[in-house]
Structure formats: C-alpha cells, structure tokens
Amino acid sequence: MLWQIFGGVTFIAVWQIIATLLNNSYILPRPAAVLSALAGLFAGNNASILSATLGRWLLGLAPAILFGMLLGSLSAAYARFGAFMAPLFTVIKSIPIVAVILLALVWLKAPYVPSFAVFLAAFPSVCENSAAGVRGIDRRLTEMGKVYRFSLSKRLFGIYLPSIASYVVAAIKTAAGIGLKAVVVTELVVQPVHSVGAQMQTARVTLSTDILLAWTVLVILMGYLLDRLLGLVEKQLRNRY
Amino acid sequence: MRIDGYTKKYGDLTVFDDFSVEFYDQKINCIMGPSGCGKTTLLNAIAGLDGDKLKINISYIFQEPRLLPWKRIRQNIMIALPDTFTKAEKRERAEKYLTAVGLEKFMNYYPAQLSGGMRQRAAIARAFAVPCDLLLMDEPFNGQDMKTREELIKLFLKLWKEEPKTVIAVTHSFSEAWLLGDRTLVLTKAPAHIAADINCFTPREIRAANIDCGEAKLLRQKIEEAFETPSETPG
Numbered sequence: 001m002l003w004q005i006f007g008g009v010t011f012i013a014v015w016q017i018i019a020t021l022l023n024n025s026y027i028l029p030r031p032a033a034v035l036s037a038l039a040g041l042f043a044g045n046n047a048s049i050l051s052a053t054l055g056r057w058l059l060g061l062a063p064a065i066l067f068g069m070l071l072g073s074l075s076a077a078y079a080r081f082g083a084f085m086a087p088l089f090t091v092i093k094s095i096p097i098v099a100v101i102l103l104a105l106v107w108l109k110a111p112y113v114p115s116f117a118v119f120l121a122a123f124p125s126v127c128e129n130s131a132a133g134v135r136g137i138d139r140r141l142t143e144m145g146k147v148y149r150f151s152l153s154k155r156l157f158g159i160y161l162p163s164i165a166s167y168v169v170a171a172i173k174t175a176a177g178i179g180l181k182a183v184v185v186t187e188l189v190v191q192p193v194h195s196v197g198a199q200m201q202t203a204r205v206t207l208s209t210d211i212l213l214a215w216t217v218l219v220i221l222m223g224y225l226l227d228r229l230l231g232l233v234e235k236q237l238r239n240r241y
Numbered sequence: 242m243r244i245d246g247y248t249k250k251y252g253d254l255t256v257f258d259d260f261s262v263e264f265y266d267q268k269i270n271c272i273m274g275p276s277g278c279g280k281t282t283l284l285n286a287i288a289g290l291d292g293d294k295l296k297i298n299i300s301y302i303f304q305e306p307r308l309l310p311w312k313r314i315r316q317n318i319m320i321a322l323p324d325t326f327t328k329a330e331k332r333e334r335a336e337k338y339l340t341a342v343g344l345e346k347f348m349n350y351y352p353a354q355l356s357g358g359m360r361q362r363a364a365i366a367r368a369f370a371v372p373c374d375l376l377l378m379d380e381p382f383n384g385q386d387m388k389t390r391e392e393l394i395k396l397f398l399k400l401w402k403e404e405p406k407t408v409i410a411v412t413h414s415f416s417e418a419w420l421l422g423d424r425t426l427v428l429t430k431a432p433a434h435i436a437a438d439i440n441c442f443t444p445r446e447i448r449a450a451n452i453d454c455g456e457a458k459l460l461r462q463k464i465e466e467a468f469e470t471p472s473e474t475p476g
Contacts (some may be wrong), residue, residue, distance in 0.1 A: 144307040147288055147299060148321040148371060158320050162311040 029210040037214035050218070052194040056111070057183040060118025064179070065172055068126025073164065075127075076134035093124040097182060101189050114186035114195075121182040122175035129171030133164025166237045173230040180223050242266065242287075242375060242407050249282055249291075256282055258432040269401070269408040271418045273464060274428030274436075280411040283433075284377050287409065298323075300368035302381040306360035308352040308367075314339065315348040318367045338370040339363065342396055358389035362396065369400050376401075378410040382417065391449075394420055398445065415464055419457050420448055427467035437467035 012031050019030040029037075075082035075089075100120050104113040137160065145155050187197020196215055203212040243263040249256045256279040264270045272280050285291055288301055308317045318335035319328075326334065339348050342362040352360050361381065368376060381397075382390045394417065401408065412418055418425045419441070427437040441448075443456050451457060 140303065140305060140307050141309065143290055144301070144303070144321075146290060147301040148367075149298075149323065150320070151324065154320060158309060158312070162309070165311075 026207050026209055029213060033210045034213045034217065037208075037210040038217055041211070041214050041218060046199075049194050049196060049199060052192070053114075053183060053187065053196040054222075056114040056187070056192075056195070057118055057179055059112075060115035060183070061122050061176060061179045064119045064122035064175060065126050065168075068123050068171070068175075069130045069164075069168060072127035072130030073134045073160075076131035082131070089124065089127060092120055095120065097121060097185060101186050105190065110190050111192050113190045114183045114192070114197075117182045117186040118179040122179045125174045125178065126168065126171045129167045129174075130164055133167030134160075136167070137163045166234065169230060169234045169237060173227060173234065176226050176230065177223055180219065180226070184219055242409075244283075244287065247283070247286060249279070249286065255432045260433060262426065262435065264407060264409055265424055266407050267405045268423035269410060269421050271422035271425040272409065272411045272428065273413065273415075273418060273425060273467075274433065275430050275468060276413070278428045278430050278433050280428065281379055283428075284379050284409065284411055287375070288377055297375055298371070298373040299375045299377060300371045300373040302361075302364055302368045302376070302378045304380050304383050306352065306357075306364040308360060308363060310352055313349050313351055314344060314355070314363050317352070317363060318370050321367050321371050323372070334370050335366075338366040341369070341400060342366040358385055358393065361385065361389075361393060365393070365397055365400065369404060373406060376406050376408045378408065378412075380411055380413060383413075395449075397421075415461050416452065418464065419452065419460055420445075425460065425464065427464055427470075429467075429470050436470035437463050439463050 015028075015031055019028045022028050025033060071085060075085045097117060097120075100117050101113060104116040108116055141159050141163070142155075145159050150158060184197045184200070187195040188201055189197075191198045191201065196219065200212055200215045203209070203215065243261070245261050247257050247260045260283075272283070274280050282291075284301075288299055308314070309320070312320065315332070315335050318339060319331040322331045322334060336345070336348060339345060342365055344359060344362055344366065347355060347359065352363070355363070365381070382393050385393060398421070408421075410417075410421055412421070422441055424441065425437075425439045426435055427439075428434070429436045439460055441456060441460060443451065443454065448457070
C-alpha cells in the first residue's frame with residue numbers, strides 16, 4: 001500500500017513537472033487543471049451522459065455474460081458442439097474492434113452499435129472461462145449427485161453453477177473492463193448525442209485537453225471501481241470454499 | 242441383491258466376464274482382491290454409475306467424503322435427501338443423523354472448516370440419512386489415521402446396528418474385513434472370479450478385542466491364500 005501511494009504520487013509529480021516545462025495547456029494540462037475540469041464535470045449536468053454510456057455498456061455486457069456462459073458451458077460439455085462452434089469463437093476472438101464497429105454501422109441503428117461492440121469484446125472471455133469452469137467440474141461430485149439421484153435443478157444449482165461461479169466472476173471482471181473501453185471507443189466513432197465518447201471528441205475539437213483528460217480520468221475511475229467490486233465478489237467466493 | 246452375468250471391458254482388458262454373485266441381504270458383504278481387479282468397477286456397476294438407471298435406492302460412502310464445498314454440512318445432507326420429504330423433514334432428518342455421528346455442533350460449518358475424519362463422518366451421516374435398501378462403500382476408512390479409522394468403524398457399526406441394511410464394502414485391509422464383515426469375498430485379478438467366500442461367525446461386538454482369535458487367523462489365512470489364486474480358472 002505504501003509503495004502504491006508512493007508510485008501514484010511520483011506519477012503525478014512527473015506529470016506536473018513535464019506540464020510545467022511544456023507550459024502548454026493544449027498539449028498537456030497540469031494535474032490541477034484536470035482536477036478542476038473533473039470537478040466541473042461533476043458539477044455540470046453530466047449524469048445523463050454517464051448513465052447513457054453505462055446503459056449501452058450494460059446492454060452489451062449482459063447478453064455477453066448470458067450467451068457466453070451458455071455457449072461456453074455447452075461447448076465444453078458436448079465435444080461435438082464445441083468443435084462446431086470453434087470456428088465462430090475464433091473469428092469473434094480475433095476480429096478487430098474497428099471492423100466490428102464499421103460492420104455494425106451497416107447492420108444496426110447507430111445507438112446500438114456501441115452495445116454490439118461491447119458484446120463482441122466481452123463474449124470470448126466469458127465463453128472461454130465458462131468452458132474452463134465446466135471442464136474443471138469435479139467428476140467425483142457429479143457421481144455423488146448421480147448416486148443420490150439429484151434432480152436437474154439440484155445438479156444445476158448444487159453442483160454445476162457453484163463449480164463454475166469463480167471462473168465466471170473472473171471472466172466478468174475481465175469482460176467488464178474490456179467492455180468499458182470498447183463502449184467509449186465506439187461512441188467516439190458513432191457519436192451518439194448523450195455519450196462519453198462524443199463528449200471526449202467535442203473536448204478534443206474545442207482544444208479543451210483538460211476536459212478530455214477529465215473524462216478519461218472518469219472512465220478510469222469507473223473501471224477501477226467495477227474491478228474492485230467484482231474483486232470483492234471473487235474473494236467472497238474463494239473464501240467460502 | 243444379486244448380479245448375473247456381468248461383463249465389462251476396458252479396451253482389450255476384460256475386467257469381468259459373465260460374472261455372477263449373490264450378496265446376503267441385511268448383512269455386511271466385504272469385497273477384497275488385488276488392486277486393479279475391478280472392485281470399484283463392480284461397485285459402480287451396482288450403483289448404476291456406468292449407465293443404467295437403478296430401480297432400488299442406494300447410498301454410497303466413497304473413499305473421499307465428496308461433500309459440496311459451497312454448502313454447509315447440514316445443507317450437504319439435506320440436498321441428498323429425496324424430494325418426497327418436505328424441507329422441514331429434510332432439516333430434521335439431517336440434524337438427527339449429524340447428531341448421531343457427533344457433528345451436532347458443526348452443522349453450520351463448511352466442509353473445508355472440518356478435519357478429514359469429521360468430513361467422512363458427515364459422509365456417513367449422509368449415507369444413513371438417505372433412505373436406502375443398499376449401502377455401498379469403497380474403502381471409506383482409507384486415508385485416515387489409525388485412531389480416526391477405528392472411531393469411524395465403530396461409528397459406522399453403531400449406526401448400522403440401529404438400521405441394518407445390505408452393505409457391500411470394498412476394502413483392502415484384513416482388519417476391516419474382520420471387524421465389519423459377515424462375509425468376505427475375495428476376487429482374483431482380471432478377468433475376476435471369486436477366489437474365496439468366507440463367512441465369519443464370531444459376534445461383531447467382541448471382534449475388536451479378539452483380533453488374534455482362531456477365526457480371525459483362519460480368515461486372514463484364507464484371504465492370503467485366495468490372493469494367490471490365478472485369474473484363469475482351469476477348464
């Protein structure tokens with residue numbers, strides 16, 4: 001913890017020194033300027049912008065989690081299905097996000113494009129982790145369930161889901177972070193009216209680098225909070241077993 | 242309980258070829274045999290773990306406790322009970338059997354918080370809490386230290402005496418066969434057939450104190466002889 005604070009302070013100090021040397025608030029504003037711009041964002045009427053962006057993020061993330069778990073689990077449980085889906089999974093995993101955005105612009109209404117990008121960015125990690133979770137299910141426990149004639153719901157909620165829970169939470173943690181970056185990038189391209197990405201673009205165009213950085217800091221903060229929150233859930237799961 | 246003409250192959254290895262055996266009802270049937278002779282395979286076949294659905298209710302005490310790590314001890318017993326019980330009945334039954342194995346103070350613990358011996362006691366409680374006609378055991382006292390092992394055997398016999406049921410117990414230890422068995426079957430190497438079928442008549446209550454008595458010695462001798470039997474029956 002001590003070294004973390006030390007690292008953070010040093011980073012800001014270096015930033016301050018470079019900004020002072022450059023003395024150009026367009027290229028690199030001072031930390032204090034960014035901080036006051038950030039305060040300005042909080043004071044201004046930006047809640048709707050932030051919630052719109054988070055809404056798009058969630059609209060992509062939720063189905064990614066749902067379908068990722070479903071398809072990942074099934075492809076690990078049934079080898080043939082896994083082989084069948086493998087090409088599609090490979091394509092989704094390797095497709096550049098720019099290609100996704102441009103294709104989505106052709107196929108979808110603009111406001112949904114960021115969500116689609118989030119979906120494709122988050123899906124592979126959920127899918128792969130769920131598959132790993134299913135492969136890691138303890139056969140000895142499923143045998144026990146068979147001996148004692150567990151119903152489908154007992155098997156699902158008593159054995160399968162708890163077995164893969166820690167894998168899935170770890171995957172959601174990764175997916176949430178990737179998704180947050182994807183939503184902002186896509187908004188930058190698509191420019192929905194209420195969006196963090198559009199705000200950043202406006203800040204750049206009006207040469208307000210301090211506001212651009214303030215938005216950036218805000219996105220970093222959100223990512224950090226999400227990561228910590230899901231980290232807590234992860235820890236809770238680990239401690240119990 | 243009987244098995245008729247059971248055949249099982251793993252690749253080129255024939256583990257059982259038209260194998261038949263009859264188990265004594267309401268008695269403890271021990272099964273011994275050289276490692277790899279298919280004792281666990283036979284047990285799993287009886288349990289229906291290699292495919293077929295069973296018509297009778299069984300309980301199974303495995304080598305490991307096989308408790309769900311994310312459920313408390315009480316819930317671990319409750320989840321194994323058939324849904325013909327109401328939730329309150331399940332709870333009552335779980336608590337009754339956990340008390341019988343001396344875990345009444347640990348019902349809210351997670352398995353990882355208990356010792357290995359306590360976990361196996363919970364597994365024994367689960368096996369008795371589930372209403373069953375047949376109880377299978379696969380070296381259930383293995384991997385415990387001597388003292389815990391003796392305690393577990395004593396505990397098992399206490400519960401079994403209160404609620405006798407047909408038991409088929411795989412063991413590799415002569416002393417377990419002596420302490421538990423009404424009868425001990427010794428299998429040969431694969432393809433397995435029965436090399437010896439030995440009944441014990443000494444009352445079970447006094448066996449622990451008479452580990453060197455005449456019948457115990459005879460049992461040991463017969464088991465050792467049976468282990469020498471080759472797998473191919475002449476003719």
